[in-house]
Amino acid sequence: MNSIVKIVFLVIAVFLFTCGAAQIKNSKTQTVKISGNCGMCKNTIEKAGNKKNVSKVDWNKDSKMATLTFNSKTTNEDEILKRIALAGYDNEKFRAPDEAYAKLPECCQYERKKPITIVTTKTQTPVQDTVKKEVADPLTDVYNSYFALKDALIMNDGVTAGNKANELFKAIDKVAMDKLSHDQHMIWMKYMSKLSADAEHIKGATETDRQRENFSSLSNNMFEIMKVIKPSYSVYFDHCPMYNDGNGGDWISKESTIKNPFFGSQMLTCGKTVQTIK
Secondary structure, three states: OHHHHHHHHHHHHHHHHHHHHHOOOOEEEEEEEEOOOOHHHHHHHHHHHOEOOOEEEEEOOOOOEEEEEEEOOOOOHHHHHHHHHHOOOOEOOOOOOHHHHHOOOHHHOOOOOOOOOOOOOOOOOHHHHHHHHHHHOOOHHHHHHHHHHHHHHHOOOHHHHHHHHHHHHHHHHOOOHHHOOHHHHHHHHHHHHHHHHHHHHHHOOOOHHHHHHHHHHHHHHHHHHHOOOOOOOOEEEEEEOOOOOOOOEEEEEOOOOOOOOOOHHHHOOOOEEEEEEO
16 A cells, blocks of 8 residues: 555656746756755755746755756756755766755765865966966956946946946856855855846846945955955955945955946045955
8 A cells, every 4th residue: 555655646746846846947957866865855955046937946855866957048958056065965967055054954964075175286287277267267257347346336326336246247157167166166155146236236226325335245246256266466445434324335346446347537536445365
């Protein structure tokens, strides 16, 4: 009798998954390994990866294998696996942030593999130097979009600022995470969603006053990333004490000269550099 019940439940589960997948247009299916232990893990993993009519995840707790079915025109395997990693679960491509893993219930805290350590030597060939530089600057498009957004706010140009925030939002999603070292990966996973939220709020507005409300938060989150994933040039972390009714506002610049994005031409030189990354 128990065998019959199990078979019935299995058939129902397969039917429901098939129905869900059938609603996804331009569907593509991938099979990947995702760490986890139990039924609670299954619920969390699938909830993190599922998006209605966009992606569907079916994870098996025994094999640790997951079937991803998704609309290949609107999302991809990496985007789904990033969400699952942010929920606390290591997978083939992305390691979960330590704080996300620590928040999992004790029964869900699976055994983690040790991160790969990249060992370098003091003497490097020209080829190795080139590879090292590529790894050191994996966020070029993200940083360029941020600085373009900052310059638009200095000019009080809300339309351009919105466009540059939209470019930043897209650049954040396209970061090649396989190019990041372990430490870089950890900091990026910690702040990626915060950056996306800030950029999304700014791109959704055209008035500079509203855009500036989120720009200070964006700048602080960006600076935390820059301290670990350093650009190939010096950057200056600046602070304006007058913005937001005296609560202050922060921004990052490639120039040591103060140009205030919160007041523009009204108070262009208000502020000071409080930290430099070289």
